[in-house]
Structures are given as structure tokens and as C-alpha cells.
Amino acid sequence: MATAVNAPEASSGSQPAGRRRRGWRDLPVLRQVQQSVGLQRGMLVAGLVLTGFFVLTAIFAPLLAPYEYDQLRDATGPFGAQQEPSADHLLGTTVGGYDVLSRVIWGSRTALFVIVAAVIFSLLLGVLLGLLSGYFGGWLDRVLVVVADAIYAFPALLLAIVIGIVVNGGQSSLFGGILAAALSITVIFVPQYLRVVRAEVVRIKSEAFVESARVIGAGHWRIMSRHVFRNSTRTLPLILTLNASEAILTLAGLGFLGFGIEPTAAAEWGYDLKQSLSDVTSGIWWTSIFPGLAIVLVVMGLTLVGESLNDLADPRLRSRRRGSAAPSDVAETSVAVGPYTAPVESPGGTDGLERPTDPQEGQR
């Protein structure tokens, strides 16, 4: 028996069928691009291009923008209010006398700050609470879930306004404004992360490998950090991208309602939209179109990325190329080369969704 087992397996040490070399193609988003076909690929690439454009603009804002976000005059004198697009001001000027193009470009920077801060805050808090809630259960779980439900019941924007007032007390510096916006978004998002992570933790808690860790005698903290935590973060990238787009909408909403950042502290698209309200009826189109377009494009980009990643992560939603009429050789269903060894079962656990599986996968 020993020879029968050892011979095939020892010879398969080099590159078994189920194993692939890791490389740049395996990076999170790039792998999905590789995997996708047709319309799904188009959506993902479009989303990535829009998002990439937004991030690059935010990073290089000081180089790209012709003027400062709070600049009202240059060497030749004041810009003047509501100027039509011209060589000096490519997208015209606002009612307050700012350059529209510069405000739009600088605005991307504010938006990026808020997104990053809001996502980091809500991620830290939501994941931690979700982990504790799902793992220990009991009264802690019930209290947290009830609080999360209560927060759901409030209109999100109203909650954001209250938090905004509490945090910055009416003043709005760049830092205070960004923090207020980020925190108010955090309060809205934490329940989402909590619920998603909690659901995953509850599922994983009953898996055999967690029981196996308990049988070994591992403590709660070790089980949570080593076995449960990393396995429960699978869906987070998806919510993350979707939430980032919601964060922009909330920020713009706050600015539009006047609870955002002052124009002298930073450029903010929502605020600019609000200022341009009266322009719309008087035929001044350039003050509202461009900040509005910026919001729409960024939200669309992030949503496209999020939705496509979501579809690609699920083998049932993922479209594949049709099998060609002339198939290749019969697949090697065994991991180990050699006669009559065990076949690969469809891999269990979290990686299963994204790995090549056995040919019968589609039937389940």
C-alpha cells in the first residue's frame, strides 16, 4: 500500500493541475478583469477608468487646476462673477467669482479625503463590532443588532446633519468639515458593515475548521483573529466600493443643504451646486453642469466597479465564454498525477467561488 500511495504523489511535487503560479494577474482587481467577458468586462473597465481618472485628478489637483479653489483674483484683477467660459476660465466662473474648473478639480480632492476617511472609520468600527456580535452572540449581539436597526430607521441625511453639527459645532474648517462629513457617513455605514460581517461570522462559526480549533484548545481571541476574521471579509470589497459612491452622494447632499464645508476651506461639489441654483433659471448653465457631472461620473464609476465585482464573485452570475465545439483533452480530474488517485472535489471554503472547479460545478 505504501508504495502505491507514495509513488504517484511524490512525482507530482512540481506543478499539480490545481495549482497556478501567483503573479500580477492574481492581484485582486486585475484577476477579475481577466475573468470577465463581454458586457461584464465593459462595465468593469468603464468603472475602473472613471474611478482611476477621479483618483488621479484628486492626487494631482495642485498641478491640474489653473487657480486655487478660493482664488477670486489674479494679477490682472478680479475674475468677475458668472463669467461665460473663455480662454482664461475654461468653464467660466461662479456667482461667487470662483473659477469653475478649479473648483471641480479641487473638489475631487475633498471627495477623496472624505471617502477614504469615512471608509476607514466605518470599516474599523463595523468589522470589529460585527466580529464580536457574531462570535459571542447573546445579549451583546441583540443590543448591537437593535441599535443597527434603529439607525437604519432614521433618514440617513438627517442623521448626517445631526452628527455634522455635533462634530464641528457650526464652524467648518477643511479638517473639521471633512471629519464631520466622514463621521456622519460612518454612522450610517457602520450598521451595514456590522450586519454583513456578523452574518459571515455566524456562518463561519459553524464550519468544521472553527470547531477543530476549539477541539485543539485555542482561545476565543485566537479563533477570532486567526480563523474567523480573515474568512469573513470576503464580501467587504464589494460593499466598500458601493459605500464609497454613497459617501460622495451624502457629502454632496450635506454641502447642498449648507452643512458642508465653507468655500474658503475647501472646494466641494455639493456647495457649488447649491450656489448655482439661481443660475439655472437665468440661463447660466456652466456653474451647475460641471460639479453635477463630476458627482454623477464618480458615483457611476464606483458603482460600476462595485456591481461588476459583485457579479464576478458569484459563479452563477458570471458569464463565461461558450465552450468551443472541439474540446480539449479530457481534464485531469486528479490532483496527483498517476493511476486512480482521488479526484479534486469542488474546493470548499471561501476561495471556492473564484477558483476553477470541476466540470460538474454548473449542475449544482
Place this chain on the structure above:
Amino acid sequence: MSGPTRDVVGIEDLTVSFATDAGDVAAVQGVTLSVAAGEVLAIVGESGSGKTVTARSILGLLPETATTRGAVLLTSKDGASTADVVTLGRADLGEVRGRDAAMVFQEPSTALNPVYPVGWQIAEGLRAHGKFSKKEAREKAIDVMRRVGIPDPEHRVDSYPHQFSGGQKQRIVIAQALVLDPGVIIADEPTTALDVTVQAEILDLLRRCRDEFGTAIVLITHNMGVVADLADRVAVMYQGRIVEQADVRTLFSAPQDPYTRQLLSSVPRLGEGRARTQDRADSRTRAWESATPVVEARDLRIVYPGRLRKPDFVAVDGVSFAIRPGEVLGLVGESGSGKTTIGRAIAGLTKVTGGSLQVLGTEMNGVREKRFRPVRERIGFVFQDPASSFNPLLSIADAVAEPLVVHGRAEDPQDARGRVDELLEAVQLPKAFGDRFPHELSGGQRQRASLARALALDPELLIADEPTSALDVSVQKRVLELFDELQRELGFACLFISHDLAVVDLLADRIAVLYQGELVEEGTGAEVLGNPRHPYTQRLLASLPVPDPDEQARRRSVWEQLQGT
């Protein structure tokens, strides 16, 4: 079979490939098969061999990602029409399905829709083919339910699936397939999800389907005992090809292909372990008899509290047994008999609610986790499902090192690598496998790694909960042999839980039979299997199909007698 036989199914040079992330994968290649009217053809092979895909192609039930070439000719029962399923359009396919060929699925609890009465579901096929009025359809449903052995069908026809037991549900699924009187039934592992005693009843029913309805059956299974019991002809598949086709007697008595021979020799048979057990018993000293047991249960009772005012569920009721050092106790029982619960209670995963359970000197009734933790070091546990018992994000080496790190025998996984390599070698896995991730291993390899993890701390007691039931039979054999070798070398005591009598017989010194939470019989393999005293054990033993057609025919008559009494 009698008279001139006509083929109801003719598969010619069938090739099926699937589009996957890794490119096209051919699941079936160049398969040619035929099924004569009134014949039972068994397709056997391990998982991934293409047997299910082949059978499903007869009904055109392949997923959208499949590309099919070749011809699948399906002839209606009266021989009036023949159609090539591969080229049929959607509407024609619907016409053929149910009328010429029907399907019986593996899991009866998911094959039935829980929100409709079973009569409605049986009659659904009749309505789809539009030849019957509502009343006629209902009468036909009642009639077919009676013929598949559902008692009191006039009333039961309006019951919902959850009101039936697992075996009855499978009978209803078969009734669903029979109602249109098709020429051939595709039965995909029809008894795999059922207990052995129920399996015997369903096999009996399928045999009657052939005899009374004249229906041909394509039986897909991995259980050679089932094949021996039911099949007329056998096709053995391996890696998408048919390696051997033969009459059932010829196949079992004179297998031609090396794969078939290897498959047949892997099947555990009753009585194989008896000589070994005798050797072990002889080598034991007198003092061993009086040694303190590693595990001792006295009137052990485990109750799951009922929810929402439902009564409590008694999983284990007044069970007493003992496992002495170095002894293997096999625990056998059907699903729901409480065997897994006992294993979990010994490992401290389930609370003991009554009686006494001593594990390595610790009383488990009312034990605190803190006091039990040091004892855990001396217990190993092998789980049933190799797919989920490993953290998918840890490499095999890290997972095997986990117990060493937790109990402070090593600083971190790197530190434990030397010992891990030793362990992997002990379970006959190459050292390099330590750097792989669980999904990169096959089921059998994973189960070996699981054994390595359980043995990492040199435990005095190992609990193995159905360690081989998720594995193919050829892989199972090797894992069992390895298990036996390690047990002899390391001398740990073991509780081996299984539903398969033959597997337990191979390994265990003593066998305990559980039935509905109670221990009905305990003794050595020779005592329990050779001369069972409890009626349940007798029934269990008689229900177990053996991989030998002639022997099985004899056993079947014994079983029929037992059923009669």
C-alpha cells in the same frame, strides 16, 4: 430479460465539455452506451468520472455552459418514436422528458417542492403533457402512490413533503418519475442520502419498477453493493471514458480492466477485520482488562433543549460504554441515532445533560472550559468533511502546526515546521504539501492532513467522526489502512464513528450499535456482526448490500423474511 430486446436509450460517441474559468474541460469523452428495455444499467465510477453528466445528457439536463457532441437516441416505450436529444429544441425536449425518460434525484428532501402537496407534484407531469383532466390526474397520482408503497394514498395525496419520512419522500420522487410510464428512469445516486435500512427498501422498490412497470433504469452510483443488488449490466467510468462494460456477474467475478479490479478490491467487506481483531485481542495482557478506561460513560444522557415550546430532543439516552487505552471502539448507527453527539460530547463540543462521562479522568457533566482545556491536549479529532475542516486561508503546514502553537510546544508555525514535516511524512504526504493550501489537495489528501493535525500532540484518545464517508471508495481504503497503521504504531485509544458497518468492522476492536439514542448492542465484531441478537442489528446487517451478486441475492431473501416478520 426476456424476448427480443429493443434499446430504449442509445448513446453514440458522446462528448461533453464545459466552459470554466480555466478554459474548456471535457467531462465525458467518446462514450457509447445502450440500455435495453426493462434492463437496469449501472454506471459506476468515482466522483468526477463523468457518470452523472452522461446520465443527465439522456434527458438533456446539462447546464448552459456545456457543449455536447455525438448522439443520444431516446426511444419511447412502445417503440413508436425515436429522437436525438442532443439536437432537440426546447419544446420537443419538454415533450420527451417525462414521457420517454424521467429522473430520480439523490436528495429526496430537496427534489420536492415544500409548498405543494405531493399529489399535485406527482400530477404535475401529467398536466404538463396535457392528456388528463384534473380528476383523472388525481386518480392516477393516488394509483401510482399506492404502487410505490405509500400507505393510505387516498389521504396522503394531499399531504406536504415535510409530513413524510426520508424513505417515503424518495418513494414519492420515484412515483413522480413513474406516473407517465416512461421507458427509462435515470436514478442519480437514489439511495446515497438514505440510511442503510431505508436504502434496502428503496432498492426493492426500484427492482419492482423494472418487474412491474417494465421500466429500464439507468442507475448511477458509487456503491458497489447497490450495483450487485440491483443491476443487470454495469458500465465502469473513469476520467470521462468507459473502461469496462459487462454483465453484472461477469464484472464481479472476472473484472477485465485494472481500474475495475482496483475499484472492487477497495470495497470494504464484512468479516475482513475479524482475524486482525482476534490477533489484537490475543496480544493483550490480563492487566489491560483492569486498566482505567480512557473514556467511560455511565447512563450518559444528552438533551437538546426544544425551541418555541417544542419538547426537548433526547439525542442520547442512558448510554454506557468504556474505551480502554489503545482500544478502537466503533460506534455504528443511522442518522439521528446520536453517534455524532456522543463524539462531540467527549471532545467538549456538546454539553452533557445527565449521567456521567469521564474523559481522561475529567468528569464532563458540568465541566468548565477552563478546566477542560488542558485535557484537550490529549484528545485528537478528525472531522467528517475534509472540505470544511481546514481554514482555507492557512497553508497545510500552518494548520497542522496550530495545536503545537496553541499548547505552547512551538513559538510559531515556522518553529513547528520540523515536527509538521514529520507528521506529514507519518500520514504519507510529501513534505512539500505543507506549503499548499487546502483547496489544492484532494479529499483523501486533506483527510490525511486532518489526521496529521489530530495526531500532532500525540493524543491518548482520537475521535474520528465519519472520517471516510465523504471519500471515494478507493481513497477510503487507503485512508483506512493508514489509520490502522498509525493506530498500531502510536497506540492511541479511538472512538471511530461511522454509519458503514463494513468500515467499522475493518478497524474496530469492539462495535457498539446505537439506535434512536440508545445503545442496543455491544461486543466484538464477531459477536455483533456474526451473531446479532438485537432485532435492529439483525435488520441493519441484512440491509447492507454486499459487492457480490450471488451472495447479495441470498442476503436479499433473508432480508425479505425479516421484513415479513
